[in-house]
Amino acid sequence: xxxxxxxxxxxxxxxxxxxxxxxxxxxxxxxxxxxxxxxxxxxxxxxxxxxxxxxxxxxxxxxxxxxxxxxxxxxxxxxxxxxxxxxxxxxxxxxxxxxxxxxxxxxxxxxxxxxxxxxxxxxxxxxxxxxxxxxxxxxxxxxxxxxxxxxxxxxxxxxxxxxxxxxxxxxxxxxxxxxxxxxxxxxxxxxxxxxxxxxxxxxxxxxxxxxxxxxxxxxxxxxxxxxxxx
Ligand code: SAH
Ligand code: DHB
Ligand code: MG
Numbered sequence: 149x150x151x152x153x154x155x156x157x158x159x160x161x162x163x164x165x166x167x168x169x170x171x172x173x174x175x176x177x178x179x180x181x182x183x184x185x186x187x188x189x190x191x192x193x194x195x196x197x198x199x200x201x202x203x204x205x206x207x208x209x210x211x212x213x214x215x216x217x218x219x220x221x222x223x224x225x226x227x228x229x230x231x232x233x234x235x236x237x238x239x240x241x242x243x244x245x246x247x248x249x250x251x252x253x254x255x256x257x258x259x260x261x262x263x264x265x266x267x268x269x270x271x272x273x274x275x276x277x278x279x280x281x282x283x284x285x286x287x288x289x290x291x292x293x294x295x296x297x298x299x300x301x302x303x304x305x306x307x308x309x310x311x312x313x314x315x316x317x318x319x320x321x322x323x324x325x326x327x328x329x330x331x332x333x334x335x336x337x338x339x340x341x342x343x344x345x346x347x348x349x350x351x352x353x354x355x356x357x358x359x360x361x362x363x364x365x366x367x368x369x370x371x372x373x374x375x376x377x378x
Contacts, residue, residue: 158368166200166366174199180229183258187224190254196223197296197322198366202230205294208318209234214291215241218282218312220275220305221297222246225255225268231294232264242268243287245275245297276301279308289314295321299339302346310355310377317377321346325362325371350375 177199184196197205209217209231215238217231222244231242242264246252252272259268271278275297282288293309295302302321309319324330324347329340350358350373358375 158366159364162364162368163366166198169200174203179258179262180226182261183224183226183229186254186258187226190224190250192224192251192254195367196226197230200365201322201363201367201372202227205320206230206234208320209240209292210237212291212318213238215239216288216290216292217242218288218290218293218309219244220279220293220295220309222255222270223251223296225258225262225270227294227296228255228259228268228270229262229264231292232259232262232267234292236264236267240267241287243271243282244268245271245273245278245282247272247274247297276304276308279305279312283312288312289317291317293317293319295319296323299323299326299342299346302342303349306346306349306353306375310353313377315377319356319373319375319377321350321373321375323370324360324373325369327369347373354378 205227214235217235219228219231222228228242228244235242249272252270256270259265290313293313295305324343326340326343329335329337330344330347335341356375356377358373360371360373362371
């Protein structure tokens with residue numbers, strides 16, 4: 149057995165450690181559990197951040213004392229709820245971009261049930277069309293950005309994220325390792341190519357200082373990019 153070639157399932161030990169982390173650090177969370185249940189019921193893919201990852205996003209928002217957070221790619225709002233919790237104490241705001249109307253509808257219901265309707269705005273539409281309007285509406289500059297939509301446009305999302313952020317802002321991008329597929333310059337999966345192009349853009353962009361951290365867990369082998377806007 150090998151982890152190195154497109155394993156179908158997460159290694160049971162990785163999943164067990166995530167369960168251990170949740171049992172230690174993440175108490176029962178009805179709002180998030182119901183959000184995930186309704187995502188599954190709506191037929192959404194099981195690709196939301198894990199609770200351990202989502203809590204990391206909340207903690208980053210808290211550590212930054214973030215008041216303005218941008219998310220690109222809402223799905224059912226699981227990561228959005230964590231980000232909202234990270235800004236709610238300061239009456240901060242999360243703007244999250246989602247092009248699928250069903251996803252946006254389910255997310256709005258999940259966000260409302262989590263008590264975050266006044267904190268989160270779900271902006272419906274293709275991110276490359278809504279991002280310019282975010283700038284025009286003067287919602288930014290953002291303290292924290294979470295990039296998690298279609299991997300094909302990640303490099304463009306990086307440019308927008310930097311332009312809409314303050315100095316010292318943190319940009320996190322999900323899924324930039326993809327079980328090592330980003331190593332393969334001839335990979336046929338456009339998501340792998342998109343992540344690879346994002347990573348290259350991140351490396352050469354003089355406006356940020358960045359790293360990539362690999363992760364294993366219930367979401368298999370993947371990784372986050374982290375950038376600070378200079
Ligand atoms: N951040 C979520 C998961 C996002 S999954 C979580 O962790 O809970 C990716 C989402 O991006 C999907 O809902 C998909 O519909 C959305 N998406 C894909 N392409 C998009 C685009 N061009 N503009 C906006 N949203 C897009
Ligand atoms: C995929 C997308 C995600 O945002 C994620 O966290 C995992 C997988 C995907 O499109 O394959
Ligand atoms: Mg993701």
